[in-house]
Amino acid sequence: MNQLAALFKTMRPKQWTKNVLLFAALAFDVKIFNPYYLGRSIFGFLLFCLVSGVVYTLNDLVDIEKDRQHPRKQQRPLPAGTLHPKFARNGAVLIALLALVLGVLLSPRFALILVGYLGLQLTYSFYLKNIVLLDVMAIAAGFVLRVAGGAPLVDAENFSPWLYLCTTLLALFLALGKRRGEKMLLGAEAGNHRESLRQYTLPLLDELISLVTSSTILAYALYTFSAPNLPQNHLMMLTIPFVIYGLFRYLYLVHSEGVTLAPDEVLLTDRPLQVDILLWGVLAMAILYLGVG
16 A cells, blocks of 8 residues: 555545535525535535544544554554554645645635634644543534534525534534443453543443433424524424434444444444435425425
């Protein structure tokens, strides 16, 4: 594997699916068919992918020794030795500078959010990921910044603040699920890979996941019939069962099937979850754009 290919793999393109949250403002502000705003959102999405790839690369540089002891992460290019650390570091810096410059040209407000996201992720990589509870809250903040990044690109006028709350809660669900998977996979060695894992226990994580699950369902339900930008016929409430099923499906996989993958990785492999999200998206867009349920 050459160095460029190894660097691209280290940037984890499979993880870039998280950045589709940037399109939330475009979709829910009912501007998805506007070519100008669609183009700006696609460009912003690509820039977020570059910056998130830089973060993954720097994170692997920081954790290179610990990852060599991890049953899954040891296969990554840096811990496996197929990517030279100096090449990865220089490449990450150049890509970050390019993305930020292009971000300024696209939208100064978007660029500020991009800088905030990069700063948050760097703080997470070097400090916050080792502090219990703050680590998952930092992950959630990263998801919210992805959503916020899309708003200035489409000059959002009717984007409901409820969606920021729903994003925060869903991101906490994903982060806590990831921590639980790591605890299950690594067992007694979990604390050697990440300091915060030493302080989490499975009962605590299950309690927090239970709390966040119920809060997510409640917040989304309130959004569907109280957000000012939604159709007044309250048809968006028809999407609530899909949200409930998605959360329940992941919990089923964790507790009944023994899945230890992070939620975003489960999404890439579990067909029922994929179908559920597709149906939710189709129904939500039909309600917003066609006024049908």
